[in-house]
Amino acid sequence: FNHNSHLIIHHRVHTGERPCKCPECWKTFQSCLYPTEHQWKHTEERPYECPECGKRFWTSLDLIKH
Structure with a gap:
């Protein structure tokens, strides 16, 4: 992990926190x-917003998936 904060967040995957x-x-x-x-x-x-079709999304990940 590049940053300690990323390790802490990843650790929560295992602890359920x-x-x-x-x-x-x-x-x-x-x-x-x-x-x-x-x-x-x-x-x-x-x-x-998608620059090609104009559809809008709540998250950047949704836009990337689109």
Whole structure:
């Protein structure tokens, strides 16, 4: 791992620790980066747009998959 923080987050895969929660639905996450993207699902905001077709997505990963 390039950074100690990445190792800590990966370690949570094995321990099941999920310390970060969405304040809207209480879904839990291993990394506190994920709730930020997850919270867009509680709004109409879809900040990632496909430059070819204009379809919008909640997460950058969804755009990449598209």
